[in-house]
Amino acid sequence: MKTYYDPEDLKKFGKIGEFQKSMADKFFAYYGEVFKEGALTAREKSLIALAVAHAIQCPYCIDAYTVDSMEKGCDEEQMMEAVHVAAAIRGGASLVHSTQMMNKVKEISI
Amino acid sequence: MKSLKAQNHPLSDTQYELQLLESQETGIPFSEKLAESGLYPLVPTQIEILQINLGKMCNQVCKHCHVDAGPDRKEIMNQETMMECLEVISKHDIGTIDLTGGAPEMNPHFRWFVEEIRRIKPDAKIIVRCNLTIILANPKFHDLPEFFKNHQIEVVSSLPYFTAIKTDSQRGEGVFEKSIKALQMLNAAGYGQENSGLMLNLVYNPAGAFLPGSQEGLEAEFKRRLGSQYSISFNSLFTITNLPISRFLEYLLRSGNYQSYMEKLIEAYNPIAAANVMCRNTISVGWDGYLYDCDFNQMLELRVSCTTSQHIKDWSLESLNNREIVINQHCYGCTAGAGSSCGGATA
Ligand code: SF4
Ligand code: SF4
Numbered sequence: 001m002k003t004y005y006d007p008e009d010l011k012k013f014g015k016i017g018e019f020q021k022s023m024a025d026k027f028f029a030y031y032g033e034v035f036k037e038g039a040l041t042a043r044e045k046s047l048i049a050l051a052v053a054h055a056i057q058c059p060y061c062i063d064a065y066t067v068d069s070m071e072k073g074c075d076e077e078q079m080m081e082a083v084h085v086a087a088a089i090r091g092g093a094s095l096v097h098s099t100q101m102m103n104k105v106k107e108i109s110i
Numbered sequence: 111m112k113s114l115k116a117q118n119h120p121l122s123d124t125q126y127e128l129q130l131l132e133s134q135e136t137g138i139p140f141s142e143k144l145a146e147s148g149l150y151p152l153v154p155t156q157i158e159i160l161q162i163n164l165g166k167m168c169n170q171v172c173k174h175c176h177v178d179a180g181p182d183r184k185e186i187m188n189q190e191t192m193m194e195c196l197e198v199i200s201k202h203d204i205g206t207i208d209l210t211g212g213a214p215e216m217n218p219h220f221r222w223f224v225e226e227i228r229r230i231k232p233d234a235k236i237i238v239r240c241n242l243t244i245i246l247a248n249p250k251f252h253d254l255p256e257f258f259k260n261h262q263i264e265v266v267s268s269l270p271y272f273t274a275i276k277t278d279s280q281r282g283e284g285v286f287e288k289s290i291k292a293l294q295m296l297n298a299a300g301y302g303q304e305n306s307g308l309m310l311n312l313v314y315n316p317a318g319a320f321l322p323g324s325q326e327g328l329e330a331e332f333k334r335r336l337g338s339q340y341s342i343s344f345n346s347l348f349t350i351t352n353l354p355i356s357r358f359l360e361y362l363l364r365s366g367n368y369q370s371y372m373e374k375l376i377e378a379y380n381p382i383a384a385a386n387v388m389c390r391n392t393i394s395v396g397w398d399g400y401l402y403d404c405d406f407n408q409m410l411e412l413r414v415s416c417t418t419s420q421h422i423k424d425w426s427l428e429s430l431n432n433r434e435i436v437i438n439q440h441c442y443g444c445t446a447g448a449g450s451s452c453g454g455a456t457a
Contacts, residue, residue, distance in 0.1 A: 073328045
């Protein structure tokens, strides 16, 4: 069956340089740097990545950062809380725009 | 839960296990990878550690156990074989004696054996791989922390996670709570406390089909959580990768994770870890006295290749030092990522 998303494609991520090498090389060098232990621990970064993966709804990233979070010693509760953070920000982002709607309603109402 | 052996499971047949490992679809032979790193044939550096398996008997039946240990396993080392081990220990310059099982303390000659080792090698590092719950399993084991302390034993204990759900799902119902109590008893005896000289190291292995993360990061997290929630302190955390054999292999196959786990191990092959695999400085002794390159090979019944020194009673340092280490696809577990050994990461 043909689908838009194939889990096997995740393994090909490293090969995107085939069509444009210099940008891919720069991206992966940057990517590696970002996820290194820094002011934030690699574990904290993994949980952030997991939350962002849910916000942008990337199935590849969800798979990858679920495994990565578990490898870094996060448990189910922590991972679900990270997803709730993403959900809260997503939901909040919609809701905060309702102030614009409310302003408009008030502007055009008698 | 019963051992695979008691269930008469096909995976309790080591020939079947090996066939399965070798017939894997995407498996680049481990020997090829070693050759690429200039390490084939794999040979020892120097024998520094004698790891002695005192038996397959255990009070637990952990889901990932590569020994297939449990209360239903009756194979334990007898005193005669222990004496043969003592003979080797007294004659050779082996700095570390690592006692494992099963639960080594369940062997009725355990204490005598430890006392004898300490007597003939006052300065040796003696490690006991204690599963923690054994300390609480029976009143006769309650004084183990004191016994360990009196003989300056280094205690190495498994604790797969700092929460009950994850620990119990791997090691059995109620194991976490008992492990915490046992750790507190060890701490009370001075283990894991600063400047006591009594070493308490924990072993982390993933509760599922994934690799361990950074040893440093996990150690920091374990110290933080065990310290703040249970006032437990310990020295180091060793991360160990689950090797695809025995009960962990059974889990991989049953859960449909086998293929992807093997791919992951192969993909994560690290030549630095390969150069530091523990079989290069260790000899593993089985409960019946036979010699192996490591505990994993022991469970796969892959004896050392030098035919003149296959049993502890025929110990020949020269032939063992000149042997070729027996390898197979399970070895990828020792070379993935930061590497894995009984002492944790190797790269
Ligand atoms: S992993 Fe250790 S404690 Fe668990 S069953 Fe095996 S030998 Fe016993
Ligand atoms: S499984 Fe044993 S023989 Fe194979 S690399 Fe690991 S320690 Fe060496």
